[in-house]
Amino acid sequence: MKCSEARQILWPADDLRVGDDTVEEALAHAERCPDCSAFLEQDRQVAGLIRDSVPRAPAPRELRERLFTALARERAGLDSQAQKTRAAWGRRWVVVAAMALVALSAGSFALWISEGGPGRPSAATAFAQDYLRRVVEQESMRGTDKEIAAFFVRELGVAVQPPKIPGFAVNRAIICLLNGRRGGVIEYVGKGQQLSFYVIPVGDDPITEPEDLRVGQIAGDLSVSIALSAETGLAVATWRDGPHQHALVGNADVDELRLLARRYACPVART
Amino acid sequence: MHRTFEELIGSDLDDLHSAALCFTQDRHRAEELLQEAAIRAFHEFRSGVGPADFRRWMLGILVTTYLLKERRRGVDPLAVDVGPEGEEQPDGRQDAAVPFPEPGTRAHEWLRAWLNEAWPELDAGDRLVLWLAAVERIRHARVAKMLGLAEEQVRRRHYRARRSLSTGASRLLTRDRFLGSAEA
Numbered sequence: 001m002k003c004s005e006a007r008q009i010l011w012p013a014d015d016l017r018v019g020d021d022t023v024e025e026a027l028a029h030a031e032r033c034p035d036c037s038a039f040l041e042q043d044r045q046v047a048g049l050i051r052d053s054v055p056r057a058p059a060p061r062e063l064r065e066r067l068f069t070a071l072a073r074e075r076a077g078l079d080s081q082a083q084k085t086r087a088a089w090g091r092r093w094v095v096v097a098a099m100a101l102v103a104l105s106a107g108s109f110a111l112w113i114s115e116g117g118p119g120r121p122s123a124a125t126a127f128a129q130d131y132l133r134r135v136v137e138q139e140s141m142r143g144t145d146k147e148i149a150a151f152f153v154r155e156l157g158v159a160v161q162p163p164k165i166p167g168f169a170v171n172r173a174i175i176c177l178l179n180g181r182r183g184g185v186i187e188y189v190g191k192g193q194q195l196s197f198y199v200i201p202v203g204d205d206p207i208t209e210p211e212d213l214r215v216g217q218i219a220g221d222l223s224v225s226i227a228l229s230a231e232t233g234l235a236v237a238t239w240r241d242g243p244h245q246h247a248l249v250g251n252a253d254v255d256e257l258r259l260l261a262r263r264y265a266c267p268v269a270r271t
Numbered sequence: 272m273h274r275t276f277e278e279l280i281g282s283d284l285d286d287l288h289s290a291a292l293c294f295t296q297d298r299h300r301a302e303e304l305l306q307e308a309a310i311r312a313f314h315e316f317r318s319g320v321g322p323a324d325f326r327r328w329m330l331g332i333l334v335t336t337y338l339l340k341e342r343r344r345g346v347d348p349l350a351v352d353v354g355p356e357g358e359e360q361p362d363g364r365q366d367a368a369v370p371f372p373e374p375g376t377r378a379h380e381w382l383r384a385w386l387n388e389a390w391p392e393l394d395a396g397d398r399l400v401l402w403l404a405a406v407e408r409i410r411h412a413r414v415a416k417m418l419g420l421a422e423e424q425v426r427r428r429h430y431r432a433r434r435s436l437s438t439g440a441s442r443l444l445t446r447d448r449f450l451g452s453a454e455a
C-alpha cells in the first residue's frame with residue numbers, strides 16, 4: 001500500500017473507524033512507515049490543539065435574558081400580542097406566576113394562574129411549568145436578611161426584607177424571570193416543607209430609585225384579596241399590592257398556606 | 272421527569288453561543304442567529320429528548336439557521352469549494368516533522384493562542400465544517416447531511432481547514448525567533 005492510500009484511509013487520525021481489511025492494511029503500513037506514523041501523530045496533535053484552542057465565548061447575561069424572555073413569550077402564545085401591546089403590559093398583568101422550590105424528591109413545579117378568570121389557563125400553566133429551577137434563575141445568593149435586601153436592591157431596585165416565618169429558615173434569595181419580568185424569590189425551608197415568596201415589580205414605570213419596601217407592611221390589611229389555588233401537589237397564594245405582584249408557593253396544603261400568606265400580607269398577623 | 276426545552280438549551284447555551292460566534296465571526300450576528308435558532312427549535316421541540324441528543328439536534332438547527340440567514344443576505348458559506356492545489360486530501364508528501372510542544376509549556380500556550388487567532392482566517396465554509404467535525408466530533412457522513420453536501424466535500428473541507436492550521440502551526444514552530452523567545 002502506498003503512503004497516500006494509507007493516509008487517506010487513516011485520516012482523520014482521531015476518528016474511530018471500523019477495522020475492515022483495508023483499514024487493517026493501512027494501519028499495518030503506518031506502523032512500518034515512519035513518515036506515515038509521523039503524519040498521523042501530527043494530525044492527532046493538531047486535532048487536540050484545535051479542540052483545545054477553539055475560541056470559547058460564554059453567552060452574555062443580556063443575551064440569556066433576552067432569549068428566555070422571547071421563549072417565555074412564545075410559550076405563552078402571546079408573542080404577536082405582546083409586540084403590539086407592550087406598553088400595556090403592566091396594566092394588563094393579570095397573571096401571577098408561582099414557582100415551587102426545588103422539591104426534595106419530586107423536582108419542582110410552577111403554576112401560572114389567571115387571577116380574574118379562565119384567561120389562558122393551559123398556555124399559562126404550561127409556560128410556568130416549564131420555568132423550573134435554574135432556567136428561571138438569573139442570580140441567587142445566600143446571606144443575612146440585610147445582605148438579601150441589598151441583593152434585591154442591586155438586582156431589582158426593591159429592598160425586600162425576608163419576612164420571618166416561625167418554623168422556617170431563609171434558604172436563599174433568587175432573581176427569577178417570569179413571563180419576561182425579573183422578580184425576586186425568597187426560599188424558605190423548615191420541617192420538611194418548602195416555601196417560596198415572590199416579589200415581581202409590575203409597575204408601568206421602570207424603577208429608578210430603590211424603594212424601601214417592607215414586605216410585612218405592603219398589603220396594609222387583609223382587604224387585599226389573596227387568591228388561593230392548588231395544583232400538582234402545591235399550594236399557591238397570590239396577591240398584588242400596587243406595583244408588586246406577589247405569590248407564595250409551598251408544598252403545604254391550601255389552608256396552611258392561607259395562614260402563612262397572612263404573615264406576608266399583613267403585619268398584624270405576623271409574630 | 273423530562274427536561275424542558277428551556278432547561279436543555281440553558282445547559283448548552285455557552286457552547287451554542289461559541290459555535291454561533293465562530294460561524295458568524297460577529298457578536299451581534301451571533302446573538303441574532305442564536306435567538307432565531309432557539310425560537311425555531313422551540314417550536315420543533317418534542318419532549319423526551321436527552322441532553323446529548325438535544326445538543327446535536329440543536330446544533331443542527333443552529334447550522335441550518337445560519338446557512339439560511341447567510342443565504343438570505345446573499346452570502347453562501349458553502350458556495351466556493353476550491354482550495355490550494357494539493358491540500359484537498361491527504362497525500363504521500365513528506366512534510367518536515369515538527370515536534371509539537373508539550374502541554375503546559377509556554378510554547379504550547381503560544382501555539383494555542385495562535386490557533387485561536389487563526390480561526391477567523393479560515394474560509395467560512397471550511398470553518399463551519401471544522402467546528403462540526405473537529406470540535407463537535409460529528410462524523411463526516413452526519414455533517415454532510417446537516418449541510419446538504421456530499422460526504423467527500425465535507426472531508427475535503429475538513430482536511431483543508433485542518434491542514435491550513437497544521438501548516439501554520441508548523442511554520443510558527445520552526446521559526447527560530449518564535450522558538451528562541453518561547454523557550455526563553
Ligand SMILES: [Zn+2]
Nearest residue numbers: 003033035036
Ligand atoms: Zn507511508
